[in-house]
Amino acid sequence: MGYRARINYTAEQRSEMWERWKSGDSLNEIGRAFDRSSSSIFGLLSLTGGIKPAPRKRARLALSLSDREEISRGLVAMQSLRQIATTLKRSPSTISREIKRNGGYNAYRATHADKAAWKRAHRPKVCKLVAHPALSRLVETKLTLTWSPEQIAGWLKRTYPGAEHLHVSHETIYRSLFIQARGALKKALLQHLRRPRSIRRSRHHTQKTDNHGRITDTVSISERPASVEDRAVPGHWEGDLISGSNNSHIATLVERHSRYVMLVKLKGKDTESVINALVKHAHKLPTELYKSLSWDRGKEMADHQRFTLATDIDVYFCDPQSPWQRGSNENTNGLLRQYFPKGTDLSVHSQARLNAVARRLNERPRKTLEFETPAERFNACVALTG
Secondary structure (H helix, E strand, O other), X not given: OOOOOOOOOOHHHHHHHHXXXXXXXXXXXXXXXXXXXXXXXXXHHHHHOOOOOOOOOOOOOOOOHHHHXXXXXXXXXXXXXXXXXXXXXXXXXXXHHHHHOOOOOOOOOHHHHHHHXXXXXXXXXXXXXXXXXXXXXXXXHHHHOOOOHHHHHHHHHHHOOOOHHHOOOHHHHHHHHHOHHHOOOOHHHHHHOOOOOOOOOOOOOOOOOOOOOOXXXXXXXXXXXXXXXXXXXXXXXXXXXXXEOOOEEEEEEEEOOOXXXXXXXXOOOOHHHHHHHHHHHHOOOOHHXXXXXXXXXXXXXXXXXXXHHHHOOEEEEOOXXXXXXXHHHHHHHXXXXXXXXXXXXXXHOOHHHHHHHHHHHHOOOEHHHOOEOHHHHHHHHHHHHO
């Protein structure tokens, strides 16, 4: 295979790469567009952690290339510094410094001087997390608890309302993680993010495509009362299974009003095992806080009528391939993959371990709850029913 010359990408080509990356194109897709390998594209995008750098602008009072060309012509014509300064309407001291820092009278070249000035001017602003070590420590602590940057930012504002030096945006946290040149947060903290990657990229949303089969005598989610839809009333839950290797499964339940999470250990995915576990778990809660359950059309809920008879809890079923109808539960299942990665055996985890993981999620502040925690919101509901 012949040698392929290295490409010096133009500003327009780089801009196109970033636009493709932002829109969700893969490294392979971008590489094919430029007839280059994905590793070549990765090398370029990874310099800033997959985050498009802000466009640079020349300062309003800085010397331009045309100014420097005028200085060069003046030097060739043996003009004095004052004459050159008058032509450019600049201070003689400005012209003197420009010449001295770029080779002197005999070696000054306009193009070289302009490139050197552009390079010297690249002095990034000190990151807030570097300037405030106490803030950086707080962020690191919460990241190790698998809080998201958005949760951390919201919690800081809520916990320290009058302390601006302890406030930071979630975008600053992300940039400090992915752009290591900032020197603010250790790269090892990336592993605590919901989706640990070496560079940042657009989110991709997938939906289930496997055939769950048909269940009889179902009540559609469209018949769910309006009070359930607007999340104003507690006690309505969304449920699903997450699966692992060796035919292992965990039932996940999320309360719509508070986003409170419960996890249930299962012996198997068959409907008898699932219904027995859900019935047993339902009896742990006051009836006022468990009124309905929304599920997808997985065959594990084929015996849903037995569940309703045993618990007096109504079951509603989503439309086929419509995971957004159980949005809270789908989001929670994504979070749980930090603790239970795909392809691992879920049967090794005890109910006590599941309870501990659920507690972790329930003690994380949520933007949708104005950065209260699900535990705080759910406990308030428990107090009202007590």
